[in-house]
Amino acid sequence: MSFPSLTNSSSQSGSGLFPTLIFVQGNEQRTLNLDRSPFTVGRKVDKDLVIADPRVSRDHAAIVSEIGQFSVVDQGSKHGTFVNGERVERKVLERNDRLEFGIRDTSYVIFHPYHPSSNTARDFLSQISGIHISTETTDLEKLTLFLEAARKLNTSGVLDEILVTVLDVTLTLTRAERAFIFLKSEDGTLRLAAGRNAKGEPLLDDKTISHSILEDALKSNSEFMITDTSQSLDLSGRQSIVAFDLRTVICIPLRKPQVQATRGAQAAPSDEAMGVLYLDSRFASRDITSVSNDILRAIATEAASLVENARLVQAEEEARRYQQELSIAASIQQGLMAVTIPEVPFARMDGKNLSCKEIGGDFFDAVSTDHGLAVVLADVSGKGVSAALLASTLQGMIYSQLSAGMGLTDIVSAVNRFFTHKHIGEKYATLVIARLGRDGELEYVNCGHVPPLLVCNNEVIRPSHGNLPVGLLADASYSSDRAVLHPGDKLLLVTDGVTEAENAVGDFFDNERLEQVAAKGGALTDVFTAIADFCGGTPLSDDCTVVEMVYTGGSRTD
Numbered sequence: 001m002s003f004p005s006l007t008n009s010s011s012q013s014g015s016g017l018f019p020t021l022i023f024v025q026g027n028e029q030r031t032l033n034l035d036r037s038p039f040t041v042g043r044k045v046d047k048d049l050v051i052a053d054p055r056v057s058r059d060h061a062a063i064v065s066e067i068g069q070f071s072v073v074d075q076g077s078k079h080g081t082f083v084n085g086e087r088v089e090r091k092v093l094e095r096n097d098r099l100e101f102g103i104r105d106t107s108y109v110i111f112h113p114y115h116p117s118s119n120t121a122r123d124f125l126s127q128i129s130g131i132h133i134s135t136e137t138t139d140l141e142k143l144t145l146f147l148e149a150a151r152k153l154n155t156s157g158v159l160d161e162i163l164v165t166v167l168d169v170t171l172t173l174t175r176a177e178r179a180f181i182f183l184k185s186e187d188g189t190l191r192l193a194a195g196r197n198a199k200g201e202p203l204l205d206d207k208t209i210s211h212s213i214l215e216d217a218l219k220s221n222s223e224f225m226i227t228d229t230s231q232s233l234d235l236s237g238r239q240s241i242v243a244f245d246l247r248t249v250i251c252i253p254l255r256k257p258q259v260q261a262t263r264g265a266q267a268a269p270s271d272e273a274m275g276v277l278y279l280d281s282r283f284a285s286r287d288i289t290s291v292s293n294d295i296l297r298a299i300a301t302e303a304a305s306l307v308e309n310a311r312l313v314q315a316e317e318e319a320r321r322y323q324q325e326l327s328i329a330a331s332i333q334q335g336l337m338a339v340t341i342p343e344v345p346f347a348r349m350d351g352k353n354l355s356c357k358e359i360g361g362d363f364f365d366a367v368s369t370d371h372g373l374a375v376v377l378a379d380v381s382g383k384g385v386s387a388a389l390l391a392s393t394l395q396g397m398i399y400s401q402l403s404a405g406m407g408l409t410d411i412v413s414a415v416n417r418f419f420t421h422k423h424i425g426e427k428y429a430t431l432v433i434a435r436l437g438r439d440g441e442l443e444y445v446n447c448g449h450v451p452p453l454l455v456c457n458n459e460v461i462r463p464s465h466g467n468l469p470v471g472l473l474a475d476a477s478y479s480s481d482r483a484v485l486h487p488g489d490k491l492l493l494v495t496d497g498v499t500e501a502e503n504a505v506g507d508f509f510d511n512e513r514l515e516q517v518a519a520k521g522g523a524l525t526d527v528f529t530a531i532a533d534f535c536g537g538t539p540l541s542d543d544c545t546v547v548e549m550v551y552t553g554g555s556r557t558d
């Protein structure tokens with residue numbers, strides 16, 4: 001299949017303009033010029049855009065120019081090509097279309113039909129605003145031009161592109177030689193965010209500007225406008241102005257909008273400066289002086305609003321990516337913590353966990369060895385990612401040690417050493433490990449956990465045995481306790497999310513209600529039903545886990 005050459009497209013000839021792609025991958029982004037047709041995308045190293053991911057086909061897609069339009073064409077990829085979330089075989093592209101090649105969400109491309117090249121800022125502005133700039137353009141028309149360009153840019157949310165276009169527009173309006181935008185960092189210092197000259201070339205060095213005026217404008221949160229330094233009586237402390245023969249210097253704070261209810265909404269500027277717009281020239285510019293101070297302030301206000309909007313877009317994107325990573329982590333944790341209940345002839349076991357968040361710090365596991373059927377129920381302090389990470393590590397450690405037949409007190413001692421010797425912050429865990437032998441002998445060790453329930457002939461016994469939680473004291477010692485179960489006797493283990501489940505008025509489910517359910521011979525499902533009835537729709541504030549183990553008294557047969 002052949003495609004027409006991009007450079008022969010009638011829409012491009014003589015304009016000096018070319019379309020671009022903003023390629024976003026993780027927290028990084030870069031701009032690619034669509035200077036050929038077809039523009040190829042795939043995993044192969046000879047592609048114009050190489051995406052090294054197994055979900056991207058070797059020859060995935062192409063972007064082609066036909067009769068002044070640009071289309072994306074899927075080339076039989078396995079995982080598909082998407083435009084704005086919709087899988088396509090071929091689609092004509094429009095400004096700000098989002099393209100995804102096999103990978104969803106974490107890597108994508110934003111399509112922009114045109115991008116200003118050298119000496120084309122005026123043409124670019126005419127393209128995006130529909131307003132033609134001439135030497136007779138009035139202040140009102142100039143302001144209208146800027147605001148129209150700003151509104152159209154406001155939909156992109158790409159901060160670098162917004163900053164560059166703000167500078168191009170400002171340079172065109174003022175006829176200044178150079179323009180810079182500095183943004184305030186978290187520590188209060190200014191960093192160079194974007195720089196351009198009148199030729200449309202990027203400026204990456206700010207050594208030849210007046211930093212004293214820049215700092216004064218930020219410190220005082222007020223404008224500095226020197227339109228002819230040769231007429232200024234006092235330039236003491238302004239060495240850069242003298243050294244680099246700067247005749248015109250304008251510095252305007254970018255004041256953060258007071259209220260930003262929705263992206264694109266107008267908002268009054270506050271007193272907080274988020275950055276500075278800086279312009280200078282080596283000559284006294286009549287064009288700059290002809291642009292009223294009010295219009296320059298309006299430019300700074302709109303630029304600040306655009307920057308704030310772009311930051312909001314980036315924050316939303318980061319939040320969305322975080323949520324996606326959290327979902328992935330949740331699925332991984334669920335896979336790691338999936339429990340296969342061993343089948344033994346002398347006991348039966350069941351367990352269930354309800355997390356109050358996508359990932360949590362509760363877990364249980366079961367292991368069958370020659371020593372008997374063992375179960376562990378643990379609750380790592382805290383919630384969310386840190387608790388889930390420790391819970392996964394803890395589960396793996398205890399599972400391997402139970403499988404090796406280690407003694408229960410040896411296991412909890414090893415876990416305590418892990419918590420106290422590693423630099424993991426003030427983290428600890430409560431846990432119960434119990435092991436039931438074929439003869440009905442039960443050994444268990446309780447480390448600061450909710451006391452287990454032994455249900456014997458509908459009588460509930462709460463053993464007083466207990467130890468410190470693991471992770472509190474490096475030299476803590478641990479002991480176990482024992483009991484003898486008869487056929488039909490049950491061991492019930494819960495986390496504190498069960499006893500501390502709240503209803504609408506703030507009452508706890510508590511131990512008494514739990515014991516009432518257990519005394520009636522309630523199974524695991526009965527406990528969760530009782531919790532749901534008690535809470536009455538009030539969401540859980542902590543993870544709830546329940547494990548039951550019933551001694552049946554059978555014997556192993558070969």
